[in-house]
Structures are given as structure tokens and as C-alpha cells.
Amino acid sequence: MDSSIDDHIFTEIKLSAEMHRAIYLQLADEILLLIKKGIIRSNQKLPSSRKIAHLLNLNRITVTKAISELQTQGWLESFVGRGTFVSNHIPDLEPEQLRNGTNATKAQNIAGFELNELHYLVNPYFVPVAELHLDDGYPDPRLAPIKELYRAYRNQLSRGGIYNRFGSYNSPDGPDDYKEALSQYLNESRGLKTKAENILSVRGTLMGINLVCNALISPGDVIVSGIPGWQRAEHNFIHARARHIGISVDEYGIVVDELREICKKTPVRMVYVTPHHHYPTTVSLRIDRRLELLRLASEYGFIIFEDDYDFDFHYNNRPLMPLASADENGMVIYCGSFSKSFSPAFRMGYLVASENVIAHLANIRILLDRQGDHILDNAMAQILNDGTIQRYLRKASKIYEERRDYFCSLLTQNLTNAVEFAIPDGGMTIWARFDEKIDLEKLAKIAYKKGLYFSDGSIHKYANFNKNATRLGFASATKEDLQSSVAILKSLIA
The missing domain is CATH 3.40.640.10 (Type I PLP-dependent aspartate aminotransferase-like (Major domain))
Structure with missing residues (x-):
């Protein structure tokens, strides 16, 4: 068998009782990291469990459990009367300097293989947290059964x-x-x-x-x-x-x-x-x-x-x-x-x-x-x-119709010169066409800072269709919320 491992390597291991992971598993992780980095090599003998426990100020049972865990996974081998060794099935790796946490977790962030990153698959997942919202036309879950x-x-x-x-x-x-x-x-x-x-x-x-x-x-x-x-x-x-x-x-x-x-x-x-x-x-x-x-x-x-x-x-x-x-x-x-x-x-x-x-x-x-x-x-x-669904839909339809009418009246009264729209026969949103002088993207960003979310309309634009328009949903907002939302729009457009 090869030489023993220097004790000082174990003194550099850092463990924390505040982590949401058992101490023996933390110790197993640290020993495994040393093996993977080539700091300790195939056939090298580990210090005894008693010695490791002393170096790290741990209970010997904790060290024994960590070693057992690595034995189960095949990284360590124990021999009666001879001690515990790094498995001889592990290829030798060139020793590396211990890295900080950012580099050590690179694989969590970037894969080692190439991705076929197609442009249409790049979908930013933005979850708005604004108190007010004129969304894409979603139902009000408060009404759902x-x-x-x-x-x-x-x-x-x-x-x-x-x-x-x-x-x-x-x-x-x-x-x-x-x-x-x-x-x-x-x-x-x-x-x-x-x-x-x-x-x-x-x-x-x-x-x-x-x-x-x-x-x-x-x-x-x-x-x-x-x-x-x-x-x-x-x-x-x-x-x-x-x-x-x-x-x-x-x-x-x-x-x-x-x-x-x-x-x-x-x-x-x-x-x-x-x-x-x-x-x-x-x-x-x-x-x-x-x-x-x-x-x-x-x-x-x-x-x-x-x-x-x-x-x-x-x-x-x-x-x-x-x-x-x-x-x-x-x-x-x-x-x-x-x-x-x-x-x-x-x-x-x-x-x-x-x-x-x-x-x-x-x-x-x-x-x-x-x-x-x-x-x-x-x-x-x-x-x-x-019949629960049928009763719910009758109730919700009446409420959404009232919200549609109220929202459209608010837009007409407050944003006549800024927004054009046709009152929809149904659904949960209106198609709002903003004056060309209004920067819809900028407007949406400023409104969000003031607590109102709505789409800037960019997802509705095409090479041959570039209207300054977006969907403004009314169904998921109360009348009070709709009034506050239009007030914010009015203050920003005026």
C-alpha cells in the first residue's frame, strides 16, 4: 500500500453545526472533495478514526459514520489490521489547490457539454410581484370553487x-x-x-x-x-x-x-x-x-x-x-x-x-x-x-362582465387620447392600442416601480406587425384595483 496521508490536510477541513446537513455527511463530502481534487490519492492510508476525531474535535462515532458512508460509495476500502485506504480503483489525479466555493460549484451553474440554445427557447420567466396587475387575461382565483x-x-x-x-x-x-x-x-x-x-x-x-x-x-x-x-x-x-x-x-x-x-x-x-x-x-x-x-x-x-x-x-x-x-x-x-x-x-x-x-x-x-x-x-x-362548475361559471361571468364594463369606462374617462380599444364581447382582457408617442416599454417599467404590472406588448410584435399595443386584463382585479391601476396610468401618461 502507498504512504499515509499527512494529518495537516484534515486540520483544514471546515465543518458547521449550523448547516442543514449532518456533520458526518459534511465530513464525508470534504474527504471526497480531497480525493476528487487529487489532494489524497489512490492507495493512500487515512489516519485512524480516533486521530481524525482528535484533529477535528469530533466524536469518534461521527468520523466512523463518515468513513462508512464513503466505503459504501466505493471511495474508501478498509482492511482488518491494516486500516482504511483510498480505493485502488480510483485513477490518480494531478493535485489541485483547494478552490473557493464559487469555483468549486461551477458544475452547478454551467454544464460541461454543449447546449443547442435555440433563440425561441430563450424564455425569460418573470413573475411579477406588484400589488396591482392588468395581466394577460387571467381569472380571479378568489372566485374559484x-x-x-x-x-x-x-x-x-x-x-x-x-x-x-x-x-x-x-x-x-x-x-x-x-x-x-x-x-x-x-x-x-x-x-x-x-x-x-x-x-x-x-x-x-x-x-x-x-x-x-x-x-x-x-x-x-x-x-x-x-x-x-x-x-x-x-x-x-x-x-x-x-x-x-x-x-x-x-x-x-x-x-x-x-x-x-x-x-x-x-x-x-x-x-x-x-x-x-x-x-x-x-x-x-x-x-x-x-x-x-x-x-x-x-x-x-x-x-x-x-x-x-x-x-x-x-x-x-x-x-x-x-x-x-x-x-x-x-x-x-x-x-x-x-x-x-x-x-x-x-x-x-x-x-x-x-x-x-x-x-x-x-x-x-x-x-x-x-x-x-x-x-x-x-x-x-x-x-x-x-353542478359546482356550472354555478361558478355563471357567477364569475357576471362579475367579469361588470369588471369589463367598469374598466372600459375608466379608460374612456381617463385615457381617451392615449388608448384606443374595442369593448370585447367576452374574455378577460382588452386589446389596448396606445398612442404612438407613448413608449410602451418605458411606461410598463415605470408603472411597475409604482406597483402596477402590465405587459409592455413586446411579445405581440412581429417583423410585419409592430403595433404599439398590449393586452390589459381586467378579470383578476377588483373594481378598486382597476380604479387604482388606471389612476397610475393616467398620472404617468398625462
Whole structure:
């Protein structure tokens, strides 16, 4: 065996009783660091546990546990009557000077392998903490039936048949009770014609889009959507290596005439559309364009991905029925989300399509996520069946309509010369077009410092669409908060 290790090496080890890690594990970490840095080498003999305990003023049992830990991991070897040695299976490393903590933790910050950092994957995750907010159009979680959902969830955990519900994996498309309840709900509220087999539970709209791109889009396929649009969806198209083509959006929704011309020139695989309230402009797709879009899909064989993110909130009249409700040829994949009805914190969405499409998507979903949260799905089924969801949506719609009207009146009274907008028929936000003289990015930054958050509109800009506009959400704010928010805007713009 090789020489013994100098005792002074151990005297430089620093341990702290204030760290949230056991002392013996700290000691094991420090010895391991010395091995990895080549300070102590293969076949070198450690001082006895008694000696190390003395040098570090530790209990001998603590040292013994640290050595045992490293033996278990294969870094140390003990021999009866000879002592403890660094394993002879470890290659010799050139000794390095002990580094400070910043350099020692480099691997925590930067990987040693190359990343394919694509520009569209650079998504800054900014979580605003301002007291006031005119967000992207989120619901008010204070109105959501949280208590009822909690009771339903707890009820799922307390029922019998534990193994059948918790002991094994279940169907990747979602539990039968939830799909049946959701099917009935969608048929009644949206005029769909579904069975449980037409539904796939997902964790939200983005998961639905990503799953469809993985399962049905091949590199080079053409996907068409309106500009401006939802960049999160567009990034999924690009990541699937599809060719994304944008078409215009006017006061009646996407310009379907432009889509027709594209179809004449090149095969289109999918059209992504938000027909109820176009994102971000909130306009509804006019009936003649709806019918023509369905006709073109049947003629040219492309998928219509219908993102109906806020169907539940429409105020001036009955909601426009989804494209899926008039689809007689199985061309539409319909996507909805309870996250936009309750709160973004609840990841509950669904895809609706022909049975063979759902079966195919379920098989692809297994590659990403074996199954969703069946307990949450079944809890949702319970409050769908007992009418809780329906009562909540009626109540919330009335409150959101009042907030819409109040917010629009505030903007008209206080910011007439600065902001133009059309009162939306539904949804939870307005599309606000600011005077070109107003630096929207600067305005958003100053407002945030004063306690008001809203988007500066940069996410809605494109090479061929550069409006000084943004979405101002009203649903998640009280009337008092809306008044304070507009007052801040007025003070900064005046």
C-alpha cells in the first residue's frame, strides 16, 4: 500500500453545526472533495478514526459514520489490521489547490457539454410581484370553487379500493369518470358530439399543442396561424421543425382568403386558430370565415387545432359555438382548459378529437408523461356532475362582465387620447392600442416601480406587425384595483 496521508490536510477541513446537513455527511463530502481534487490519492492510508476525531474535535462515532458512508460509495476500502485506504480503483489525479466555493460549484451553474440554445427557447420567466396587475387575461382565483374542489379531492383520497386507484398506472388518456363527465359537459355547453373515447386529459393548452406537434407534425410540414398570435404556440411549431406561415388578422378574425391562396400553392398540415376570442386581439371569427375554414380543411385535408382558451366567459350574447361543434368530417382537434377558468396554478386541460386521433395521441403521451393526475381529474368529475362548475361559471361571468364594463369606462374617462380599444364581447382582457408617442416599454417599467404590472406588448410584435399595443386584463382585479391601476396610468401618461 502507498504512504499515509499527512494529518495537516484534515486540520483544514471546515465543518458547521449550523448547516442543514449532518456533520458526518459534511465530513464525508470534504474527504471526497480531497480525493476528487487529487489532494489524497489512490492507495493512500487515512489516519485512524480516533486521530481524525482528535484533529477535528469530533466524536469518534461521527468520523466512523463518515468513513462508512464513503466505503459504501466505493471511495474508501478498509482492511482488518491494516486500516482504511483510498480505493485502488480510483485513477490518480494531478493535485489541485483547494478552490473557493464559487469555483468549486461551477458544475452547478454551467454544464460541461454543449447546449443547442435555440433563440425561441430563450424564455425569460418573470413573475411579477406588484400589488396591482392588468395581466394577460387571467381569472380571479378568489372566485374559484377552491373549497369544493378540495373536498372533492379529499373524497377521492378517502374512498375504498385503494389499490385500484393508487396501486398501479391507469389509462394515459385520463380516468373514465372524468372523461364521461367532461364529455357530457362539453356536449351541453358547447354543442359538441362526443363520447368519453373522444377526450384526452392533458395538463394544459401548451401540453396539448406540444403533444399534437409531437404526434402529428413532421419536419417541413406547413402550419398556418394568425399574426399577431400566441408565440408559445408558434415556438412549439418551430421546435417541431415545421414551416410556420402567418396570415393577417382583422376585426373579423383570421383572413381566411389568405389561407385559401396558401393552400393552392403548398400542402398545409395544420391551422392553429383561436376563433372565439383571437389571441391577442380578442376579436371573434365571423361566421362566414368559420364555415369557409371548415370547408377548406375538408377540401385540402389539413388539421384545424382550435384553441378555445376562454369559451366560458362571453357577455353580450350566447357564446359562439366552437368550430368543433360544426365539424362533420373529423378535421378539428379541440383544446380547452380549466386553468383559464379557475387559475393558472391548476393544470387541467383536455383535447377532443376523433377516437383514432385520441388513441394515437395517448400512445405518444406515454413517451412524455405516463398519465395525468387522475385524482385531480376525478375530483373535477365530481364537481362537474354536481353542478359546482356550472354555478361558478355563471357567477364569475357576471362579475367579469361588470369588471369589463367598469374598466372600459375608466379608460374612456381617463385615457381617451392615449388608448384606443374595442369593448370585447367576452374574455378577460382588452386589446389596448396606445398612442404612438407613448413608449410602451418605458411606461410598463415605470408603472411597475409604482406597483402596477402590465405587459409592455413586446411579445405581440412581429417583423410585419409592430403595433404599439398590449393586452390589459381586467378579470383578476377588483373594481378598486382597476380604479387604482388606471389612476397610475393616467398620472404617468398625462
